[in-house]
Amino acid sequence: MFYNRRLPIGEAVAVTTAPPFTSAYHNGATIMKKSPWHSIKQDVHHNNTECNTGNNIETENKREGTGGKPLCSECAKLS
């Protein structure tokens, strides 16, 4: 990965993340898909880092995974 030093930052990121994130980039957006998370206080789970509701979950209420809950409508619109 040391050769990335010579590349512009955007390109270096693309090169570094290309193999695992190929499908995400093919969707025409650079939004990174994240593993789902949810709040123990909400009845939905989130999977989009752009989601305000998902981002506003307090750390103590945040859990990894879907929790068996449906996807948040805001995340559904963003993805």
Ligand SMILES: [Zn+2]
């Ligand atoms: Zn959400």
